[in-house]
Amino acid sequence: MTLHGGQFTTMRIPVETYELDNGLFVTLSEDHTAPIVAVNLWYHVGSVNERVGRTGFAHLFEHMLFQGSAHVGANEHFELIQRAGGTLNGSTWLERTNYFETVPSHQLALALWLEADRMGDLLPAMTQEKLDTQRDVVKNERRWAVDNQPYGTMLEKLQELVFPVTHPFHHSLIGSIEDLSEASLDDIAQFFATYYTPDNAVLSIAGDFEPVEARRFVSEYFGPVPRGKGKPPLPPMNLPRVFGNPLREVVYDDVSLSRLFLAFRSPVFGTREYYAASVASAVLGLRKGSRLHRSLVRDRQIASEAACYTFDLAKGSDLLVVDVTARPEISPTQLEDETEREIDLIYRQGVAAADVNRAVALIETDLISSLQQAGERADRLSMFATYFRNPDLINDQVASYRAVTADRVNALISERFGPDNRASLIYVPRNGVEQEPMLAAAVSAD
C-alpha cells in the first residue's frame, strides 16, 4: 500500500527506561543535533479524577503548581526557566496533566530540580491568597476560552451529550464558576497527596544530555520524594461500542454560522482498532483532499470548513468527531442532512485504497515533522509511558499506521458509522435564523 514500494527511510528514536524505588517511571531519549533538552512530566490525573462538586479542580490545581513550592517563590518557576532561555507550560486533559520545559542543554539540572521541588514539597507554598488569585485567573480563562468564544462550549456540551451522567468523562474539564468558587486549600492538600506522587507520574528527558549525568540528577532530586499511598479507583469506564439510539442537541448561540459536531463512539487510543479509526477520521476530514472537504466544501459548497478528528481517549471509549461549519446561506437542517448523507454514503460504500494511502501518507509526514522538536518527542514518550508503560511505542507508530488497510477501515466504518452510533451537537445562530420547527422540537439526550 505504500506509494514508493517501501523505500522509506527508517527512523528510530532511542528510548531508555527505568524506574526509581519510589515508583517514578523515567524515559531518556538522546539527540545531540542541537544543544536543547526537554523535560516532560505526566501525572496520571485529570478531570476524570474530580469529585462531585469540584469540576475544574484538576486544572485549577495545575495553575497552583506555578505558584511556588518549598524552595521556589510564586511565579519563580516561570522566571527561572525563562531566565535560563527556556520555554515552559502545563496543560490539563480528561485523563492526564502535563508539565514541560525545553531549555538549553546546560540548564537540564535546573528544570529537573524545579519539577522535583514541586512534586516533593508543594504545600508549604500554598496560601489562600494565591488560591483566590488563581481562581480568578481560571474563571477568566473560562470566560475567554468558553463563554465569550463562538462554539467555546463545544467540549463540555459534547461530553455531556455523549457520556452518561455517572461516567467520569461526562463533566466539564474547565469546570463551572460555582465549583471553582468552592475549591479550598484542604482540597489542594488532599489532591496533592493523592495524585502528585512519583508512582503516579512519568518523567521523560529528550534531547542533548549525557545519560549518566541525567540519571544522577534524577536520583538526587526525585529519589527522596516518597511514594504515594495509592489513588481511589475510578468508577467503571467501559461503555457499549455504540450509543444505541441517536443523540442530538441544538444550541442557539451567539455565532454567525451554523456548525455541526457529529460524534461517534470509537475504539480507545492505542488499540489495533484505534489505528483504523484514526485513519478513517483522516480519510474523512484531514486536509483539503479529504472526503468531507472535497464533497461539502469544494463540490457542493454547503460548508465553509470541514474536518474530522479523534479525541484519543485511552479508557472507556474514544470519540471520533466530524466538524462541519455551514456557509451563511445554508440552514442548520440542511447542514445536518447533507453531512449525514455523506456519512451514510461512506457507511454504505466504504472507502477505497487510495483514500487510505492518502490519509496514511499525510499522517506519517505529520508524525515525523512533529518529532523534530525535543518537547514534542518528550511529550509523546510520556504519553506512551503513562497509558501503556511502553514509551518505545513511539517507534511503532509509522508501522501501525502503514499496516492499516482499506478492509480494516471499512470494518471499523461498518461497525461504528451506522445510525445507531451518532450524536449531533449543532450550533445555530441565535439571531437572524428562523427557528425551524424540527430544531425547536429537538430534545437533548440525557
Added chain:
Amino acid sequence: MVTVLRPQPAAPRLYRFPRFSEEVLPSGLRLVVAPVDKLPIVTILAIVDAGSTIDPPGKEGLAALTADALLEGTAEFEGAQLTERFEQLGTAVESGADWDSAFIKLTVLAERLEHAATLLGDAISRPVFPEREIERLKAERLAEILQLETEPRGLADEKFAEFLYAAESRYAKPDGGSAESVASLSRADVETFFRNQYSAGSTTVVVAGATTVAAARSVVAKAFGSWPTGIGSKRELLASPRTTVRKVNILNKPDAPQSELRVGHVGLPRKHPDFFSTLVMNAVLGGLFGSRINLNLREVHGYTYGASSYYDWRRGPGPFVVSTAVQSDVTAPALREIFAEIDRIRLEKITEEELSLARDYLDGVFPIRYETTTAIASALANLVIYGLGADYYDTYRTCVREITVDDVLNAAKRHLHPDRLQTVIVGDAAGIKDSVAQLKLGEIELHAI
C-alpha cells in the same frame, strides 16, 4: 526533602544557526538552501513579492485571493486532482499572502522531494484560475468575515487596525479584504495581479532539511524553470495614523462576560535601527510571562488569563499593541494599569534584574526557535523579505546581549507614545462606559457590531 541548593548551569554548548547557501538562478529566481540533517524531511517555502500591501485601492484581498487560488487548477489538472496528487505524496501544500509576501509551502519526506517539487512547479507556473473556484474562495472569505462578527478576539484586532491607521492606509483594512472589497474581486483581477507580480525576479525559494545544495538547486531549477523572468510592480505604502490624539472606541457586545482590550499606536518598521532595544524593552513591558503587564494584570490582580504587548513587525510600521481580555467589571481598572505601565517604563530605568531576564531569555531561547525545517525556512525567508543581511542570525544573540538599561529607557521614550494611545474595547458598553470615561483616555465613541 529535596536538595535545597539550586543547581548551577553547566558550561553552555555552542550553537550556530544552520549554514545556508544563497544564489540567484539564471531566471532571476533567488535560491536559499539550508541542509539540515536531523530527520528525513524537507520544507520548500517559496515567497513572492506579492503580499497584501500591493493590493490596489478598493481591491483589498486580491493578493490573498490570488495566492489562495494558485493551487486551484492548471491546464492539465483540476484543483481537486492537484490536491489529491500532493496529498498522496503525504504533503499538504499551502499558499497564502501576508502583508509583505505571498507564500507557497510544503513539507515532505526527503525521498519524495523531487516528486513534490515538480508538482509544485507545474501547479504554480501556469495556474488557470477557474471562475468557479475563484467564486468559491471569495464565498469562503465572506463566511470568515461574517464569523468575525461573533468572535471578540479577531474582531478587536481588526477594529484596532481600522481605528489606528488613516482610512487610505492598506493597514487599516484586513489583509484578506473587507466584505465590500472581496465581493468586487473578479477572475480577471486575479489573473492580472498574477501576471504583474508573480515572476522569477520577485521570488525566493527556500529549501531546508535533509537535502544538499546541489540536489535542491536541481529540483528547484526544474520545478520553477518556466516562471517568467522580470520583477513585479511595487506600490508605495501609506501607514500614517488615523489620529494623533487619544481616543476610545467601544464595540458594544451587550452582556459580554469579558472585555477584549487593545491599547496601542502605530509602531516601527522591521528594519529600524532601534529594533533590538525595542525588542528588549517590549519583553520587559509585556512580551514575557514575567513581564510587567502580565504580572500586574494576571498575577497581582487576577483580572485576566493573560496580558501581553507586542510590536507587529512588518516592512512598514505595523502596530504596537497591548492585548488582553478581562472580566467585564474590571475593565476600567485594567485599562488604568495598562496605561500606568506604559508611563512607568518611559519614566524610570528598568532594573538590572528585569533587563537580564529579558536579555537572557531572548539569547537563550534562540536555538529552541529553530528546531524544525519549517521554522528554519521561515527564518531564512525573513532575511530576504526584510533585507536583514546574511549574518543576521549569527549576530542576533550578541545584538541582544549588548542592550543596556539606558538603551531600553531610550527605546521606551522614543517609541512609546502615551499621548497617542488608541483604545479599542469589545464589550458590554452599558456596564463599562461610565467607569472608562472617568479614566479620561480620550473621547469615547460607541459602535454597534
